[in-house]
Each structure stands twice: as structure tokens, then as C-alpha cells.
Amino acid sequence: MDLRHIIPHVHPADGADAGPLERAFAALREQMGLEHDYPEDALAEAKPAVADVQLPDRDETAVPFFTIDPVGSMDLDQAMFLERADGGYRVRYAIADVPAYVAPGGPLDAETRKRGQTIYLPDIRVPLHPKILSEAAASLLAGEVRPAFVWDIAPSAAGEAVSSEVYRAQVKSVARLDYETVQQQIDDGSAGEGLQLLKEIGELRIGLEAKRGGANLPMPEQEVTKGDDGNYHLTFRPQLPAEEWNAQISLLTGMAAAELMLHAKVGILRTMPVPEQRSIDRFRRQAKALGVEWPADQHYGDFIRGLDRSNPKHLALIHDATSLFRGAGYTPFDGAVPDDTIQSAVAAPYAHVTAPLRRLVDRFGLVVCEATSQGQDVPGWVREALPTLPDIMRSTDQKASQVDHACTDAVEAAILAHRVGETFPAYVVDTDEKGVTVQLVDLAVTAKAAGQATEGDQVQVKLTEADIATHTVKFELA
Structure with missing residues (x-):
């Protein structure tokens, strides 16, 4: 659910023959102050932690x-x-035990709080x-013994969770699979029982999500390629x-x-208002x-769920449906249940605990859940951190969103760069004092356009600028 959405099939950004799009990605990293390399003091702490993990x-x-x-x-x-x-x-679900390696209050902990999450760009x-x-x-x-938080969940025959427990244990994965291989094995009938149950339980849970009124987004990946003509092309x-x-x-x-958190009256939820x-x-x-x-009369969640994932226009809609899911945040609590507990896309209370290698808040949520599940006190260092996490995650979410939007704008500029001066059919989807926002009919591009029109109007727009380096695309009503 937290995957990179723009996949480039172009030369690396640091290559001698890097093109304008690749150079734009590299410039964006510098502009946003994204430090790929880790500071020496944090690395110095990580090395013995890795060697001496309990x-x-x-x-x-x-x-x-x-x-x-x-x-x-x-x-x-x-x-x-x-x-x-x-x-x-x-369902037994093992999650990487990051707290086993990161000591509270040390340089590594400080650096992870500074970063907040892994930020994905198209190239790195x-x-x-x-x-x-x-x-x-x-x-x-696969094949390596690791410390983990193991969730032991008992779904009913209908897929509803009847009970759950989480504990620390050492585990060893026996197989490292990828989505394409899993899908192929299920489709051709060669999948073992574990993968068959993945489909069975997954489909039950999708059905329950629909009944709750949830609208979880199956985000498509955008693939940008460079043709023999030197122009960039975008597909989903x-x-x-x-x-x-x-x-x-x-x-x-x-x-x-x-x-677990709500029952114990301590934790941090992922919350989001309805659109x-x-x-x-x-x-x-x-x-x-x-x-x-x-x-x-169709609910937006049912509409999104019913879109055809093989239709490029439908995929573009799924990609743009992120506009519906704004206002997401984190709600910490300790001693009383908060008033707002729902994540509207899930249509239920929800907490981030499954990606601690890539998202800071999960490390603390896992410790809360393991302690409460095992009848132990939540450690003081976790309780002290809970109120600080929303601001950290909000800041890094904003940076990740800015990077994502800038990369998307750069890609759109790249695929339109050779078409400046052309006119395109479009619909007006939004208006403000600066002009209108249009959705092109023949391309999966949403952009601002100078001029005045009414929401819902079908218009013609002229492309006046497509600058990859500045991630700028400009239209005007024709």
C-alpha cells in the first residue's frame, strides 16, 4: 500500500547520458534536502546493534x-x-522487530525521527x-532467523476477526515471493494452500470492506518510457x-x-475524515x-471498486481519486479514547503497525500492541513519544506528497514537451480565482489552465508550456 507509483524505464539520473527527466529527479532531491546517505554517528550505532541483537x-x-x-x-x-x-x-503475520535494533534516545533513533519515513522517487x-x-x-x-512481532489473528469463516494476539518471537521465512509469481501460480492452479488461502481470505475481507462502506485505493503504477523518437510516454x-x-x-x-489500543486506552490511530x-x-x-x-446513486467507494483495472482511463481515475482522501492524520491518546477514531477509507478504526522498516510510527504502535496484548505496561519511552509523532509524520507526509506531486508534474511535462502549441479537448473539474483545473480527455493529465469557465464544461485548451526542469505544465482556454 506504500509503494512507489512512478516507475521509470529510462537511464539512471547519474548516468552520463541522463535525459531531462532524469536530471529533474536528481535536482528535486537536492531541492528538497533529501539525504540518501546516513550520518556517521547513526551508522556507528547501527553496526553493533546489528551484530549484538537479542x-x-x-x-x-x-x-x-x-x-x-x-x-x-x-x-x-x-x-x-x-x-x-x-x-x-x-493468520500469523510476522512484522520486522525494528525496536530490537534502535535504542530509544540514541543517534539512530534521532535520525529516524528526523526522516519519518522512506521517501520514494521514480529512480531511487x-x-x-x-x-x-x-x-x-x-x-x-528468506532463510534468515529474525526477531519479529508475530500477530496471531483468528478470522471467522466469513473473514471477520474473532480474536488477535501479538507477541515477540524469532521467525524464519522459507520463501521470498513477488506479486507476479503469486498471481501466476494462483491463475494456473499451481499455488500451494497458503497462497490459495491468501486469495480466499483477501476476497472475504474485500467484501467486508465494501459492506462497511470502505473505499481503499488500489493505486496503479505510472510507467514512463522513452521512445525511439526521444519523446517520453506514460502508461498505467x-x-x-x-x-x-x-x-x-x-x-x-x-x-x-x-x-487493542482502544481497549487499553493508549496508542496512536491513523484517522481520516470522510471526503x-x-x-x-x-x-x-x-x-x-x-x-x-x-x-x-452509487457510493464513491463502490464506484472506485468497480473500475476496470485494465482500462487506461479507469486507471487514471483511480490515480486521481487520491483527491478524495485528504485530511488523514495520526491521533495519539493515553488514558482516554479519542472522539475521532475512524479512518474513512477503511471505514473502521485503524493503526499503522505493519511497515516499521519504512514508516516511523509503526515502531511505536507495535510496542504498544505487544505490551497490551501480553498484559504488560507500555514502556515510558513509547508513552513519551506518542504526542510527538503526529507532527513528525505530518511533516514527512507533506514532504513525501510534495516529492510525489513534483515527480508527477515532471513526468507530465516530459510526455507533453513535444506537443507545445497543440490544442486538447478537456473537461473543467474545478475552478478558483487563478483559473480552472481541467482533465484532458485523451491523456491521463490533470492540470491548471488560464481562463474562466464553469465546472463541468467541455472545453478546448492550448498547451503553452511544458518545462521538465521546473515541473511546469501550462494550458490556456482556447
Whole structure:
């Protein structure tokens, strides 16, 4: 769910023959102050922590956990083992034990609080933790014994979580799988029981999400390529069903974490308000612009869920549906349950606990859940940190969003650079005092345009500028 969404098939940014788009990505990293390399004092602390890590007493290395991640991923946060049990299911979900390596108050802890999360750019990522930890010692790599937080969740035959427990244990993954391989094995019938249950449980959970009124976004990847003519081209790759089933296991765990926290009256929730009607109306106009039918009485969550992932226009809509999910934040509490507990896309209380290698807040949420599940006191260093986490995560979320938008703008400028002066059909999806926002009909591009028009109007817009270096695309009403 936290994957990079723009995949370049172009030369590396530091190559001798890097093109304008690749150079724009490199300049953006410098402009945003993104430090890829780790400071020496934090690395100096990480090295002995890796060498001297204490494994938990509980040994679950005999459980055949497996991981599912994008091809080439090394920072493996999660491993799972699924089985049938007591008329329903048993889900064991191992999460990397980052607190085993990061001492509270040390240089490594300070640097991770500064970074907040791994930030993804199309060509590289700026990691939350040093690679010796995130891609080696703490990563749940196949064949390696690792400390982990193990979630033991019992879904019913209908997929509803009946009970959950989380404890620390040493685990060993036996297989490192990728989404394409999992999907192929399920489609051709060669998948083992674990993968078959992933599909079975995943589809049950998707159905329950729909009943709750949830609208979780299956974000497509944007793939940018450079043609023989030297021009850039943009396409969308939909998520595979296997990616959605996998995401449902993570969502199941996050919901179980929220329940533990609320019961103990201590923790930090991921919350988000329902979309404003204005945002829904704008999204409806974007659907109209792309020729996608949306019945007037259909809930936006059902509409998004029913979009065709093989249709480029539908994929563009899914990508732009992020405009509906604004206002997300983190709500810490200690001693009393907060008034606002719902994450509207999940349509339930929810907490981030499944990606501690890539997101700071998960490290603290995991410790809260393990302590409360085992009837222990939440450590003081975690309670002290809880009120500080929303500002840290808000700041780094803003930076990640700025990077994402700038990269998207640069990609759109790249694919339009050779078409300056052309006119395009479009629909007006929003207006303000500076002009209008239009959705192009024939390209998956949303952009500002100078001029005045009414929301919902079909217009012609002329491309006046497409500057890759400044990530600028300008239109005017023709």
C-alpha cells in the first residue's frame, strides 16, 4: 500500500547520458534536502546493534512463513503463514522487530525521527533506516532467523476477526515471493494452500470492506518510457489481484491493532475524515471527462471498486481519486479514547503497525500492541513519544506528497514537451480565482489552465508550456 507509483524505464539520473527527466529527479532531491546517505554517528550505532541483537526466547522458526513483495525489494517488513482452523482461519503475520535494533534516545533513533519515513522517487528511494538494517539485519529475508512481532489473528469463516494476539518471537521465512509469481501460480492452479488461502481470505475481507462502506485505493503504477523518437510516454499498470489480497492482510492487522489500543486506552490511530462533497463532485466531473459512467446513486467507494483495472482511463481515475482522501492524520491518546477514531477509507478504526522498516510510527504502535496484548505496561519511552509523532509524520507526509506531486508534474511535462502549441479537448473539474483545473480527455493529465469557465464544461485548451526542469505544465482556454 506504500509503494512507489512512478516507475521509470529510462537511464539512471547519474548516468552520463541522463535525459531531462532524469536530471529533474536528481535536482528535486537536492531541492528538497533529501539525504540518501546516513550520518556517521547513526551508522556507528547501527553496526553493533546489528551484530549484538537479542533474539526473543519464543521460537517460531518452524512456522513456514513467506514474504510477498515487489520484484527486487530488500526491505521486507512482513511475512505470513495462513491456515484453516476451528471452522475459520488462522493468520500469523510476522512484522520486522525494528525496536530490537534502535535504542530509544540514541543517534539512530534521532535520525529516524528526523526522516519519518522512506521517501520514494521514480529512480531511487531515500530510506528511513540504514541499509545494513532495513535491507539486511532486520529484513525478513528468506532463510534468515529474525526477531519479529508475530500477530496471531483468528478470522471467522466469513473473514471477520474473532480474536488477535501479538507477541515477540524469532521467525524464519522459507520463501521470498513477488506479486507476479503469486498471481501466476494462483491463475494456473499451481499455488500451494497458503497462497490459495491468501486469495480466499483477501476476497472475504474485500467484501467486508465494501459492506462497511470502505473505499481503499488500489493505486496503479505510472510507467514512463522513452521512445525511439526521444519523446517520453506514460502508461498505467494496474495492481494485480494478489497485491490487493496481500494488502487486506495488512489492513486486517491494522484494524486488530486499533482494537487493542482502544481497549487499553493508549496508542496512536491513523484517522481520516470522510471526503467533502466538493471533492466528490470534482471527482465525478473527472469521471465524466474520461467517459466513465458513474450512476448518480452509487457510493464513491463502490464506484472506485468497480473500475476496470485494465482500462487506461479507469486507471487514471483511480490515480486521481487520491483527491478524495485528504485530511488523514495520526491521533495519539493515553488514558482516554479519542472522539475521532475512524479512518474513512477503511471505514473502521485503524493503526499503522505493519511497515516499521519504512514508516516511523509503526515502531511505536507495535510496542504498544505487544505490551497490551501480553498484559504488560507500555514502556515510558513509547508513552513519551506518542504526542510527538503526529507532527513528525505530518511533516514527512507533506514532504513525501510534495516529492510525489513534483515527480508527477515532471513526468507530465516530459510526455507533453513535444506537443507545445497543440490544442486538447478537456473537461473543467474545478475552478478558483487563478483559473480552472481541467482533465484532458485523451491523456491521463490533470492540470491548471488560464481562463474562466464553469465546472463541468467541455472545453478546448492550448498547451503553452511544458518545462521538465521546473515541473511546469501550462494550458490556456482556447
